[in-house]
Amino acid sequence: MPDRILYCGFNGRAAIGAVDANNGLRDLASYPAGAAATDWTQITALSGDRILYYAKNTGRIAIGAITPGNGLRDLASYPAGAAATDWTQITALSGDRILYYAGGTGRVAIGAIDANNSLRDLASYPAGAAATDWEEITFLGSSGKPSPWAVLLCQFSDAATPPGFSRKRFDELFTGAGTGKLGMVDFFRDMTHGNLDLTTSRAFGWYTLPKKSTEYTGSGANPQGRKDLITWARQTATAAGVYLTPYGNRICVVTHPPTDLFGGPDGACTGDGRDGNGMTSLSPSLMGQEMAHVYGLDHSWAGSTEYGDYWNTMSTRTPYMTPHPVYTEVDNQSRPIWRMGPA
Numbered sequence: 001m002p003d004r005i006l007y008c009g010f011n012g013r014a015a016i017g018a019v020d021a022n023n024g025l026r027d028l029a030s031y032p033a034g035a036a037a038t039d040w041t042q043i044t045a046l047s048g049d050r051i052l053y054y055a056k057n058t059g060r061i062a063i064g065a066i067t068p069g070n071g072l073r074d075l076a077s078y079p080a081g082a083a084a085t086d087w088t089q090i091t092a093l094s095g096d097r098i099l100y101y102a103g104g105t106g107r108v109a110i111g112a113i114d115a116n117n118s119l120r121d122l123a124s125y126p127a128g129a130a131a132t133d134w135e136e137i138t139f140l141g142s143s144g145k146p147s148p149w150a151v152l153l154c155q156f157s158d159a160a161t162p163p164g165f166s167r168k169r170f171d172e173l174f175t176g177a178g179t180g181k182l183g184m185v186d187f188f189r190d191m192t193h194g195n196l197d198l199t200t201s202r203a204f205g206w207y208t209l210p211k212k213s214t215e216y217t218g219s220g221a222n223p224q225g226r227k228d229l230i231t232w233a234r235q236t237a238t239a240a241g242v243y244l245t246p247y248g249n250r251i252c253v254v255t256h257p258p259t260d261l262f263g264g265p266d267g268a269c270t271g272d273g274r275d276g277n278g279m280t281s282l283s284p285s286l287m288g289q290e291m292a293h294v295y296g297l298d299h300s301w302a303g304s305t306e307y308g309d310y311w312n313t314m315s316t317r318t319p320y321m322t323p324h325p326v327y328t329e330v331d332n333q334s335r336p337i338w339r340m341g342p343a
């Protein structure tokens with residue numbers, strides 16, 4: 001897909017254009033005057049092809065999305081008074097964070113938007129915190145190619161216990177909320193030397209699949225069963241209103257109870273399954289290996305031995321591992337549950 005651009009006029013006219021790889025400027029879709037509201041003063045692109053619209057006069061906010069077919073759709077709407085009325089610049093940051101700036105007073109706030117399009121406040125800086133004369137504020141971005149994943153947290157209908165880790169753990173493990181905590185965002189930034197940026201990945205759920213764990217039939221010998229699980233998860237998340245198209249095949253299904261650990265052209269699957277050494281299948285090295293299959297990488301070998309390379313994450317459990325320095329839980333034999341490597 002070419003780089004797309006949203007143009008909006010004060011009369012509610014909107015257009016979607018593109019700049020292609022040869023720098024050609026093209027029109028993709030056009031919406032007449034009045035098609036959009038006329039009170040928006042800031043329009044800010046967010047992750048997942050979402051857009052934040054803000055009306056300074058009233059503090060009204062809406063979250064919309066742009067479809068692959070260049071349609072504009074509404075996702076959430078916040079009435080007048082929902083936001084402050086003094087923001088003059090709104091800029092999206094990494095990790096689904098948003099910077100709000102009030103010219104004139106220099107007031108600044110940092111907020112965030114979650115998977116359900118809810119806005120929340122993270123930090124607030126009083127008048128005078130910033131200079132008062134800025135007119136445009138621009139995020140300089142991360143250097144990697146955005147490569148967001150949709151992580152679908154799915155319980156089977158016969159799950160008899162709650163998931164063993166908090167919802168926050170999954171946000172940290174898979175999304176920009178955990179940057180610096182050695183989860184999958186850091187894993188792929190390091191392993192690709194900065195070429196892939198998974199910061200805008202999002203975790204959705206927990207959802208309950210309309211299937212029992214006993215109905216899961218997938219395995220290495222039955223790839224159709226694995227494909228079916230990803231289909232069940234996609235259908236369940238879509239029915240709950242999640243718009244998965246921007247994620248392509250970058251889907252990671254986390255099941256509870258855990259069933260399988262795999263990655264392939266349709267997506268990846270994991271859960272809190274434990275191996276003979278007590279390591280969870282959610283460990284970054286194992287997940288990195290499965291998610292890398294989704295990018296097309298195969299296993300690594302040592303001579304004629306598949307999975308035989310002690311220094312390559314594509315050898316799954318073989319590489320040298322170290323206990324995870326941030327997630328330090330141990331099992332009932334005092335073995336670290338979370339490990340990372342090769343190290």
Ligand SMILES: [Zn+2]
Nearest residue numbers: 289290293299
């Ligand atoms: Zn594998």
